[in-house]
Amino acid sequence: MNTHEFINKLNNRYFNGELSVPFCEQMGQLPMDRPDVFAFVQRMFAFMKSSGLPAKDVSLLQADVISTLLARILPGAWEGRIPPITVQGRHAVVDQYIKNNSWMSSGGKKMLDIGCGFPPFTTLESADYLNDWKITGADPSLPAYLIYDADGNYATLDEQKSTVYFQPAMPSVESWNQLLSDSAATKKRFENLLDELLKQSVTEGFPRVEINPIRSYETERISFITGGIGQITIQPQDLIRCFNVLYYFDAQFQQKALQWFAQQLNEGGILLFGGDWAVSTECYYDIYRKENGQLVSKEFAFSIDCICPFGIVTWYCLHEDEPQKAKLMNCIRMIREDKNFMDSFYAFHDAQRARYNLCARDKEGYYGSIAPDMQPQVLWTLAGTMLTELNDAGFNQKAA
Incomplete structure (x- = not known):
């Protein structure tokens, strides 16, 4: 099966053959020698379908990212290692949540940021914002x-x-x-x-x-350890943040990870794990609190742009049984089934895309791409602005 046959098969299976011709042509750039990429794309399309995403809401920008960039950032391109990709400003909203959350009752302010990436931009930003916390960043890919x-x-x-x-x-x-x-x-x-x-x-x-560059980032409040989940020894923490890590692993590993997280938390401490992208777009997370030695689920939340994202983090994962992703898709589907809400959302959001010239709909109603010379920083700054506008207009509360 060649690439075009593969895309046509997915189009028919998951979108009733309704994806646009330009989208399918762009997807033809997928590398034929990477079965891991083909499997990832099929899984991604399955998530799109399960969330109720129509063909016209998949953009040409996303086709470009999936077809040309995806193969470069999956673990298969890095000898099976998870790439330590990090983006400045990624956890800004998460930091705000940590500062103001009402779930934590451990009484301390020690945080483990596991999967911090390198350079550890988000860990440093968290330390600046949470200026009375002691934070330990951990990642198996910290370099020599x-x-x-x-x-x-x-x-x-x-x-x-x-x-x-x-x-x-x-x-x-x-x-x-x-x-x-x-x-x-x-x-x-x-x-x-x-x-x-x-x-x-x-x-x-x-x-x-x-x-040994990680040492240059350390202060009396910030330290770093080389290692991942289950690989490090650390004193009990009041909060553990694990973002953009667990979607690389299957449900069995996640269960073991939750058990390990529970062992690392103080009683009353919280676990915050999920995924997000630049300027906290496509953000979703679970909150667990340690009660009587066990982790107890307290909250699941996601940003409203997950129902119609610019990027691909919403559907990004390496295993079809990834439980958090399944929960996210189910919530998105329930929102999309509310016709009155979606009519109001489309009227507002499509006008945003047209105003900012970001993947606006074409004459046939399909989301397009961005200007070829637009820099990533500009793209994601505008996407973050649009998310703020959606929240200010009350769409997050209406969805809830």
Whole structure:
């Protein structure tokens, strides 16, 4: 089966053949040599269908991301490792929730941010906002070396000086593709650059090298540990945040993770886990509190843009039995089944897309793409503005 046959099959199965011709043509760029990508896309389309998403609400921007970028960021592109992707401002709304939540009753202010990524932007932002908390960031991919090339693209390398991960200075589809068109060559280039920079002791400007770079971020309130779920030893915490991690694992692992989280929490402490993207768009999370030694579910919430997102985090996961994703799809479907709400939502949201020129509907009613020269930072700033406007207009409360 070639790529076009695969897309046509999914179109017929999940959208009754109603996806637009431009969308299907764009999806034809999926790499045929990556069965993990094909499986991911099929799972994503299944989630779209289960949430009640119609074909006209899947945008050409999403087709571009799925077809050209997805293969570059899945673990299959990184020798099975979860890439430590991090985006500044990603957890801003989550930080606000932590500061004002009414569930925590442990009495302390110690937080474990597990899966913090590198560089640990969101952990540092949390420490700035929650300025009376002590925060420990943990990630299995914290590097021994961090290097920047002359263009500001960076790579992390392990103690054996092997490339673990790399990322463009501005993570657009085009810049990612420049680095990943030949990932083996890019890895080798960074490894050679490391050898050169170590000989010259270049530690400022571009290019440069930083040795054991995570230590430069530590303060009396911020510390870091190398390791993931079940791999670290830490004193009991009052709050554990685990975002954009568990959707890489199946339901069985998640159950074991919940048991481990319970062991790491003080009585009355809370667990906050879920997913999100830039400027807290496509945000969803569960809240558990430790009561009598057990985790007890207290709340599930998600941002209103999940019903019609710009990105793909809403459907992003590696296992079809991922319980949190199934819960999110069920909630979205219930909202979408309310015709009066959706008519009001579309009237408001489609006008937003047209006003900001972000994936506006074409003459046939399909969501389109963005201007080719629009930078990611501009895109997500506008998407965040639109989410704020949706909330200010009361759509989050109406949905609830």
